[in-house]
Structure formats: structure tokens, C-alpha cells
Amino acid sequence: MPLVKKPVTGMKDILPEEMQIRDYVINVIKETYRSFGFTPIDTPCMENIANLCSKQGGENEKLIFKVLKRGEKLKLEEAKSEADLTDMGLRYDLTLPLARFYSNNANNLPSPFKALQIGSVWRADRPQRGRYRQFTQCDIDILGEPSNLAEIELILATTTTLGKLGFSNFEIRINEREILKAMAAYSGFPEDDYESIFITLDKMDKIGLEGVAEELEKNGFEKESVETYLNLFAKTEGTEDGREAIALLAEELGSFLPEEIRKNLTMIIDSVEQTKTADFKMVFDPTLVRGMGYYTGTIFEIAIPEFGGSCGGGGRYDKMIGNFTGNPVPACGFSIGFERIILLLLEQGFQIPTQPKKTAYLIEKKYPADKLCEVIEKAQKARESGRQVLIVRMNKNKKFQKEKLAAEGYEEFEEFFCR
Amino acid sequence: MPLVKKPVTGMKDILPEEMQIRDYVINVIKETYRSFGFTPIDTPCMENIANLCSKQGGENEKLIFKVLKRGEKLKLEEAKSEADLTDMGLRYDLTLPLARFYSNNANNLPSPFKALQIGSVWRADRPQRGRYRQFTQCDIDILGEPSNLAEIELILATTTTLGKLGFSNFEIRINEREILKAMAAYSGFPEDDYESIFITLDKMDKIGLEGVAEELEKNGFEKESVETYLNLFAKTEGTEDGREAIALLAEELGSFLPEEIRKNLTMIIDSVEQTKTADFKMVFDPTLVRGMGYYTGTIFEIAIPEFGGSCGGGGRYDKMIGNFTGNPVPACGFSIGFERIILLLLEQGFQIPTQPKKTAYLIEKKYPADKLCEVIEKAQKARESGRQVLIVRMNKNKKFQKEKLAAEGYEEFEEFFCR
Numbered sequence: 001m002p003l004v005k006k007p008v009t010g011m012k013d014i015l016p017e018e019m020q021i022r023d024y025v026i027n028v029i030k031e032t033y034r035s036f037g038f039t040p041i042d043t044p045c046m047e048n049i050a051n052l053c054s055k056q057g058g059e060n061e062k063l064i065f066k067v068l069k070r071g072e073k074l075k076l077e078e079a080k081s082e083a084d085l086t087d088m089g090l091r092y093d094l095t096l097p098l099a100r101f102y103s104n105n106a107n108n109l110p111s112p113f114k115a116l117q118i119g120s121v122w123r124a125d126r127p128q129r130g131r132y133r134q135f136t137q138c139d140i141d142i143l144g145e146p147s148n149l150a151e152i153e154l155i156l157a158t159t160t161t162l163g164k165l166g167f168s169n170f171e172i173r174i175n176e177r178e179i180l181k182a183m184a185a186y187s188g189f190p191e192d193d194y195e196s197i198f199i200t201l202d203k204m205d206k207i208g209l210e211g212v213a214e215e216l217e218k219n220g221f222e223k224e225s226v227e228t229y230l231n232l233f234a235k236t237e238g239t240e241d242g243r244e245a246i247a248l249l250a251e252e253l254g255s256f257l258p259e260e261i262r263k264n265l266t267m268i269i270d271s272v273e274q275t276k277t278a279d280f281k282m283v284f285d286p287t288l289v290r291g292m293g294y295y296t297g298t299i300f301e302i303a304i305p306e307f308g309g310s311c312g313g314g315g316r317y318d319k320m321i322g323n324f325t326g327n328p329v330p331a332c333g334f335s336i337g338f339e340r341i342i343l344l345l346l347e348q349g350f351q352i353p354t355q356p357k358k359t360a361y362l363i364e365k366k367y368p369a370d371k372l373c374e375v376i377e378k379a380q381k382a383r384e385s386g387r388q389v390l391i392v393r394m395n396k397n398k399k400f401q402k403e404k405l406a407a408e409g410y411e412e413f414e415e416f417f418c419r
Numbered sequence: 420m421p422l423v424k425k426p427v428t429g430m431k432d433i434l435p436e437e438m439q440i441r442d443y444v445i446n447v448i449k450e451t452y453r454s455f456g457f458t459p460i461d462t463p464c465m466e467n468i469a470n471l472c473s474k475q476g477g478e479n480e481k482l483i484f485k486v487l488k489r490g491e492k493l494k495l496e497e498a499k500s501e502a503d504l505t506d507m508g509l510r511y512d513l514t515l516p517l518a519r520f521y522s523n524n525a526n527n528l529p530s531p532f533k534a535l536q537i538g539s540v541w542r543a544d545r546p547q548r549g550r551y552r553q554f555t556q557c558d559i560d561i562l563g564e565p566s567n568l569a570e571i572e573l574i575l576a577t578t579t580t581l582g583k584l585g586f587s588n589f590e591i592r593i594n595e596r597e598i599l600k601a602m603a604a605y606s607g608f609p610e611d612d613y614e615s616i617f618i619t620l621d622k623m624d625k626i627g628l629e630g631v632a633e634e635l636e637k638n639g640f641e642k643e644s645v646e647t648y649l650n651l652f653a654k655t656e657g658t659e660d661g662r663e664a665i666a667l668l669a670e671e672l673g674s675f676l677p678e679e680i681r682k683n684l685t686m687i688i689d690s691v692e693q694t695k696t697a698d699f700k701m702v703f704d705p706t707l708v709r710g711m712g713y714y715t716g717t718i719f720e721i722a723i724p725e726f727g728g729s730c731g732g733g734g735r736y737d738k739m740i741g742n743f744t745g746n747p748v749p750a751c752g753f754s755i756g757f758e759r760i761i762l763l764l765l766e767q768g769f770q771i772p773t774q775p776k777k778t779a780y781l782i783e784k785k786y787p788a789d790k791l792c793e794v795i796e797k798a799q800k801a802r803e804s805g806r807q808v809l810i811v812r813m814n815k816n817k818k819f820q821k822e823k824l825a826a827e828g829y830e831e832f833e834e835f836f837c838r
Contacts, residue, residue, distance in 0.1 A: 003743045004467040005523040008507050011463035013520050015527060019459045023449070030442070035775070035802040037809030039827075040438045044430035044553050045464065045539060046484075048423040065465075066487040068505055070543050076498065085495075085504065086487055088427050101432050104424040108434060110827055112811065120464060124489050134463050149782075149810065152795065160802075267788050275795040277803065324422045356454070363568075369686050376571065376694040383454040383579075384696065390456030391572065392531065393564070408458075408529055 010125070010133035016408075021345055022136075024352045026118060028164050029138055029336065036157040038116040038140050043097040045120060046088045051100055053089075056294050056320060060092040063123040065133075090122040094139045095294070095317070095333060102143050103324035112144035114153075118338075130343055139314075141333035143321065148264050150332040151298050152271045154314065155282075158302070158334045163278025165341065166350070170280045170311075171303040172272070174242070175288035176265055177295055177315075179249070182257040183286065187229040189221060195293075197221070202289035205309065209233060209287075233286060242269045242284035249286060265298065294320050302337065306344055312337035357387050359412040360405045362394040366418055375416050429544070429552035435827075440764055441555075443771045445537060447583050448557055448755065455576040457535040457559050462516040464539060465507045470519055472508075475713050475739060479511040482542040484552075509541040513558045514713070514736070514752060521562050522743035531563035533572075537757075549762055558733075560752035562740065567683050569751040570717050571690045573733065574701075577721070577753045582697025584760065585769070589730075590722040591691070592704035593661070595684055596714055596734075598668070601676040602705065606648040608640060614712075616640070621708035624728065628652060628706075652705060661688045661703035668705060684717065713739050721756065725763055731756035776806050778831040779824045781813040785837055794835050 007013050014022065030040065046067060053061055066086040068074060079085050091097050094117045102113065118138045125131060140157060142150040155172055162170065180201075184194050200215045207215070209230060216226045235252055236245040243266050250262040269282040283303075290299040290313055297316035304311045314334035322328030359382065361375055379389040390410065395401040402413055426432050433441065449459065465486060472480055485505040487493060498504050510516050513536045521532065537557045544550060559576060561569040574591055581589065599620075603613050619634045626634070628649060635645045654671055655664040662685050669681040688701040702722075709718040709732055718734035733753035741747030778801065780794055798808040809829065814820040821832055 003470055003473055003519070003522075005519060005743055007463050007519075007523070008465050008467055011465065013463075013524060014461035015524060016458040016460060019461055022461075023459055035805075035807050037777075037779075037807060039435040040442055041435055042433035042438055042441075044426050044432075045541075046427050046430065046553070048427055051422050054422055065489070067509075068485040068487050068501065070484070074501070076501070076504075079495065082487065082493070082495070090486075100422070100424060100426075103422075104426070105432060105434060110823060114809070134465070145812070147812070149791075149812070153810065156795070156799065160799075271788075271792050271795060274792045275799050277799055324424055358456075360456075369690075372568070373690050373693045376575070376690060380575065380579075380694050380696055386454075388454050388456060390533070391568065393566070393568070404529060 010127035012132055022342055029161050032161040032164055033116045033140055033157055038114040040116045043101050045090055047091050047097055049087055049089050056096055057092055058291050058293050063125055064092055065090040065122050065124055092123050093121055094137050098141055099320045102321055112142055115141045136338045137335055138338040139333055139335045143331045144329055146330040148268050151268045154334040155272050158336055159278040159280050168279035171283045172300055173283045173285035173288050173303055174300040175285055176261055176298050178261045182253050183232050186253050186256045188225040198289045204287045242282050245284040290315055311340045358410045359387055360390045360410040361414050363416045364394050364418050367416055429546035431551055441761055448580050451580040451583055452535045452559055452576055457533040459535045462520050464509055466510050466516055468506055468508050475515055476511055477710050477712050482544055483511055484509040484541050484543055511542050512540055513556050517560055518739045521740055531561055534560045555757045556754055557757040558752055558754045562750045563748055565749040567687050570687045573753040574691050577755055578697040578699050587698035589699045590702045591719055592702045592707050592722055593719040594704055594707035595680055595717050597680045601672050602651050605672050605675045607644040617708045623706045661701050664703040709734055730759045777829045778806055779809045779829040780833050782835045783813050783837050786835055
């Protein structure tokens with residue numbers, strides 16, 4: 001078989017220019033999240049196939065890269081379906097592995113546990129511009145904190161990080177599964193159909209509120225219910241302040257919405273607005289759904305004006321860990337849209353603020369061996385003092401060589417000749 | 420299927436304590452390597468199966484985790500062998516992906532290109548203490564530099580890094596494929612059997628020189644040749660200075676060893692000894708083989724006294740890139756034994772030298788919502804000034820809670836009560 005130069009379908013090589021920015025962003029993320037008391041952890045990239053296919057990953061479960069069984073375990077002749085060939089797969093997110101990690105290690109972890117994970121995940125999506133089958137996720141989660149202190153800290157940590165990366169004028173949109181449910185109940189939809197209704201509502205971005213109404217009617221829901229539902233969304237339109245918007249909606253929903261839900265969400269918006277360090281706004285968005293089936297309470301999303309869609313999100317998932325241990329543990333997480341942020345920074349021609357000075361030593365091709373040591377020694381001293389020093393052989397076309405080095409960020413040149 | 424709490428066989432969860440040290444070591448590695456002008460790159464964790472199984476990975480090719488074909492490509496009923504089921508696999512090292520990367524992107528890369536890669540690799544080894552099926556590799560490579568400037572810079576960069584991590588009194592053992600060959604030729608072994616002889620010699624660590632002699636005789640080699648071979652190794656024994664040892668051996672080998680090989684190796688040892696910043700010794704080791712079939716010239720290894728075996732290694736592989744492009748490109752690399760270094764630091768109870776101050780705010784359970792903002796605001800200011808601040812609810816057993824936090828490194832505590 002001939003060797004293949006290209007990366008495998010849908011995945012990409014990362015060149016120095018992008019890699020430098022990725023490393024810088026990861027450092028800012030880590031440093032900021034650490035200042036909030038989040039501690040880094042890591043899990044294997046592969047998980048047991050039973051965990052990956054446990055109906056907690058929604059559509060992502062269809063996109064799993066499965067790993068072939070090895071040795072005696074692989075019985076090709078007896079295999080009747082894919083399931084017989086594989087017992088592990090590559091993770092499609094970092095949340096399920098975190099729930100497994102916590103179940104496995106809770107005794108050795110602080111409570112509440114504030115986890116930071118940065119790692120690759122894999123999804124066999126149809127390849128398209130800017131979306132790859134391997135990409136980096138960057139999650140913070142607070143496990144064991146039932147109060148909204150979790151939501152407040154997650155939102156503050158994430159937005160502080162975005163601020164440090166130079167983003168401003170963005171929005172954090174927030175909603176609650178209980179509000180979604182209360183609105184559906186108020187409108188008279190049958191409880192068993194809530195999930196189906198939310199799936200339709202989730203298409204708002206693409207088809208608009210009218211499109212949502214059309215699809216709901218097409219799916220056989222009562223025209224009256226659909227109208228009531230639509231009118232509810234109109235209630236908060238134009239109300240800029242999230243707290244006011246929630247109050248308006250809550251008034252309309254009356255006893256359909258438990259008072260504590262309104263209070264809780266209002267307090268989150270209030271606390272974040274009062275203590276935020278970045279330039280952004282908390283927005284109440286009753287149309288926000290978030291696809292994953294595992295959310296149980298608050299849900300939130302980052303909207304950066306330069307982007308169409310969401311640039312990260314998260315929410316509360318109080319039941320997932322219980323699926324492993326039998327004992328539910330309150331859990332809340334926020335995932336930053338790492339790849340989108342990198343894409344945006346690259347498009348904006350982002351420059352890393354502080355870099356060490358870069359010097360290139362150009363050495364004539366036949367520079368004598370015994371004198372080379374002196375050059376290396378000089379470089380070693382400069383490196384120890386914090387400089388970046390590249391030692392290269394001088395090319396015939398020295399001018400061109402220096403131009404290329406300058407493009408790589410080398411500002412200073414020293415030349416070493418035979419005589 | 421029930422959910423599984425444990426990580427998949429042979430792989431491990433990484434807890435905060437270890438993760439902190441890993442992050443610290445990675446930062447030291449990156450910073451030091453960057454000061455030598457190495458630039459980070461990344462490649463996908465999966466590679467085309469044709470590349471992975473191209474006989475360049477030696478024994479590692481037997482340990483590949485293969486990924487199941489997806490959708491229409493998977494024709495289970497027609498599949499006759501493993502090869503029909505899979506078109507990608509997880510990488511078993513970073514060298515082959517680098518050669519592919521370079522072949523794919525050479526036009527957009529400087530020449531010579533100094534690459535730094537840190538990433539996970541996977542090998543389905545039999546699980547054993549301290550060895551895992553997923554582990555981190557950390558490689559530097561110089562592509563396009565034919566002279567021994569590559570070897571010198573690789574060894575200096577790696578040893579400077581080890582020095583910064585607190586290692587001292589270690590050795591870099593060096594040898595040359597051409598010396599291995601010259602010794603075999605001098606002893607009268609048939610040229611076709613060299614590789615088999617080197618495989619036996621590679622077992623020196625485990626079976627000793629006598630064991631090597633026994634195995635060679637058992638494999639049918641002439642007793643006389645084996646004796647001559649053994650006597651050659653005796654020549655350099657007890658000679659501490661690598662340059663002297665090479666001179667002694669070269670004198671014995673006479674015309675079997677090209678003069679330029681001796682000169683080249685001597686110059687590498689000389690230059691490193693004169694310009695090194697860490698506390699280590701260059702040692703010439705004529706028994707050093709290094710398993711991988713792709714090495715073409717110098718080979719080297721790190722020996723840290725606290726360890727039995729090698730703690731990283733590398734060498735020159737001038738032919739691998741040519742396998743992709745048809746045009747060979749001189750290449751030389753050094754891989755640091757990341758996992759072993761972490762293991763050693765953990766065993767030594769390594770303390771990270773500089774850490775931000777860690778403060779914990781303990782808040783009474785029923786602390787009023789409106790006053791919580793003041794606490795968060797205070798935390799936000801402290802975080803901005805470089806502190807690490809954790810906000811947690813106060814437990815009933817506050818003393819125990821503080822002891823646990825102290826064990827996590829929290830030195831300062833502030834308590835917030837309702838009144």
C-alpha cells in the first residue's frame with residue numbers, strides 16, 4: 001500500500017502559526033480557571049462502548065468512532081453486527097467521561113469538586129468548512145454544589161476568560177428546563193410531548209418562531225396551544241433586562257412556574273451582572289433549549305456577535321452521575337467553544353501579546369567545528385536569560401533566508417563567518 | 420448494558436495531584452524547547468492504516484488500536500479479515516505522523532524545521548505496573564539539517580529541560596548505526612545477519628554480554644566471530660571519556676569504520692560537553708541499539724540512575740520522509756520519556772516551585788443572597804491580582820473541611836457568617 005500524505009478524512013494538521021495561538025489560548029484558559037479554584041484532570045480518550053451508547057449523548061451517539069476488538073476477543077466469523085466487533089470507542093464529549101471519572105474517584109476528590117478538562121473529542125460528522133472530526137473541548141464543571149453558586153462561578157470564570165482573550169460586547173443567554181416545561185404546560189401541550197416540542201423549538205435559529213409554529217401544527221398539536229405558546233414568547237420580546245423579562249413571563253405563567261425557579265434565575269443574573277469583570281450582558285432567552293438530553297435545570301450559551309451561532313454553552317445535569325453510582329450528585333458545567341474561538345482569533349489576525357525576543361544565529365556552511373562551540377555557548381547563555389535563539393546554517397540566498405525568518409518572528413540576526 | 424465506572428483496560432484517570440505536576444512539566448518542556456527555536460505542531464490522533472502498517476514502526480505495528488469503518492464502508496458480511504473492517508488506527512508514536520505532516524506541509528514550513536510535539540499515543544501492550552495503553556510522548560525533531568548541529572541541539576535542549584526539572588548526574592549514551600555495522604563486519608558476521616545480531620545485542624540490559632554471546636552461538640553464528648565481537652566490546656570498557664573510548668575502538672576497527680563517523684561522533688560529544696548547562700555526562704555506548712528499524716545514523720538514550728532502563732531516546736532517521744515523498748530529507752529526533760519522568764517526580768514527592776497563593780472563602784450555608792455578591796466581588800478582585808480563590812459553602816464540620824482544603828494547598832481561609 002502506498003503511503004498517504006494527507007491527514008485522515010475530516011481531521012487536520014495544525015501548523016506552527018495556529019499552534020502558537022492555540023497554546024496561548026490554552027494557557028489563558030488554564031490560568032484563569034485555576035484562579036477560580038478549578039483543578040485540571042484527564043481521562044482516557046477511549047471509553048467503554050456501553051457508557052458511550054447509554055442514551056446520554058443524544059445525536060452524538062450516532063457519530064462514535066468505534067475501536068476494533070483485539071486478539072482473541074475479535075471473532076470475525078461469529079460476528080453478526082457491529083456490536084460484536086467492538087468494546088471501546090473514542091469519546092464524543094468530556095461530560096460523560098467526567099461523570100464516569102467522578103463515580104470512580106469521588107473518594108479521593110474534594111467536595112464540591114471543580115474540574116477543568118481540556119482534550120480532544122471525536123465525532124464522525126460530515127466534514128465541512130471549519131468543522132473537523134477531531135476537535136478540542138474545554139470544559140469546567142462543578143460537582144456536588146446544589147446551589148446557584150455553581151452557575152454564578154461557571155459563568156464568571158468563562159466570561160473572565162473570554163474577556164482576557166479580548167472578546168467584548170458578547171452575551172450569555174440563559175434559560176431553565178423548568179421554564180421550558182412551564183411554558184409548554186401553560187399552553188396546554190400534553191406532558192409526554194414536551195421533548196418533541198423542545199426539539200422543534202431548538203430550530204428557532206434556523207426557521208424562526210413562525211417556522212416553529214408551522215412545524216408544531218404539522219406535528220399535530222392543537223392550533224390553540226401553538227398560538228398560546230407563541231404569544232408567551234412575545235411577552236418578553238423587547239425587554240432588554242433579563243430580570244425584568246423573567247418577571248414578565250413569570251407573572252403570565254402564574255402557578256405553572258414555581259416561585260423558586262424565578263428567584264434562582266434572577267439571582268444568577270443579578271450576581272453575575274454585579275460581579276462580572278468582562279464586557280458582556282446576561283440575557284434571558286426563553287427559546288434556548290440546548291440539545292443534550294441530560295440537562296435538568298439551568299442552561300446557558302455564549303453568543304459572540306461576530307458569530308452566527310453559539311460559541312459554547314452548558315447547564316445543570318443533576319442526574320448523570322447517579323446513572324453510574326445510583327446516588328445522584330448535583331452537577332453543572334460550562335464548555336467553551338474552543339475551536340470557534342481559535343477560528344475567530346485567526347480571522348482577526350490575533351497577535352500574542354507577550355513573546356520572548358527571537359534571535360537567529362546564521363552560521364556560514366563551513367564554519368570550523370572547534371569554533372562552533374563558542375557560538376552554541378553564546379546561544380545557551382542567551383536562552384538562559386529568556387531569549388529564543390535559533391542556530392541555522394547560512395543559505396546561499398541569505399537575504400531570502402532572513403526574510404523568511406523575519407516572517408516567523410525573528411527580529412534579530414547575528415552572522416558567523418569562517419574568517 | 421450497565422454503566423462502567425472504571426477506565427477502559429490498561430488506561431487511567433489522572434487525578435488533580437498528578438495532573439498539576441504533568442501541567443508543570445509540560446510548561447517547562449515547552450518553554451525550554453521554544454528557547455531553542457522549536458515550534459509546536461499537532462497532528463490528528465488517527466492515521467491512515469496504510470501509513471501505520473508500513474513496516475517503519477517495528478514491534479509497535481502489532482499493538483495498533485484499529486478504528487472500525489463507518490456507514491456504507493463497513494461491509495461486515497463480505498469482510499474476510501481484520502483489514503476489511505478498518506481504514507484508520509490510533510498512532511503508536513509521534514515520529515511517523517511527523518514524517519507524514521512534513522511531507523504534506525513542507526512548502527509552508529521553514530527549512531530546517533524544528534518541530535515540538537506533545538501528545539497521546541496508544542499501544543495495546545499487555546497492561547503492567549506503570550505502563551499504560553495510552554501515554555504522552557514528547558518529541559523534538561529537526562528536519563532538513565544534515566550536519567551534527569541537529570544532534571548537538573537536540574541533546575542540549577533535552578538535557579537543559581531535564582536539568583530545569585531537577586535531574587542531575589544522569590547520562591546521555593550515544594552510538595552510531597555505522598559503528599554497530601563496522602563491529603559486526605570486523606567480527607566476520609555475514610552482512611545479511613546484521614539486523615538479527617543487533618536484535619540480540621539489544622537484550623544486553625537483560626541478559627548481559629555473556630547472554631548475548633550464548634544467544635548468538637545458539638542462532639548458529641561462528642564461535643570465532645562471536646568471540647571477536649565480545650572482545651571488541653571489552654576494548655572500551657572502563658574508559659570513562661566517550662571520546663577516548665571511540666578513539667580506542669576506532670583504532671581497533673581500522674578501515675572497517677569510516678574516519679568521518681568517528682570524527683562526527685567525537686565532535687558531538689565534544690560540543691555537548693563544552694556547552695551543556697545541566698549536570699550530566701556524554702557516554703559512548705557501543706552496545707546501544709534502539710529498537711526502531713528506521714534509524715540510519717547516530718542513536719542516543721537518556722539513562723537516569725534512579726531508573727533501571729532508558730528514560731527517552733532518539734536518533735537520526737534520514738530515510739523516513741523519503742518514503743512519503745520520494746525525496747529523502749535528513750531528520751533527527753529526541754523523545755523524552757515523559758511518563759517515566761512524571762512517575763519519578765511523583766515518587767520523589769516533587770513540589771512545584773512557584774504557585775499562586777491559594778485562598779478559600781468559606782460561606783455559611785444560609786448566607787443571604789444579596790450579600791453573596793460582595794463576597795464574589797472580593798474574590799474577583801483577589802483573582803485579578805493573581806491569587807487563586809475558591810468560594811465554598813461552609814460544612815458542619817468546619818475543622819475537617821479546612822484540613823482537607825489545606826491538603827489541597829489552600830493556605831489562607833476567610834469565613835463569612837450570616838450575621
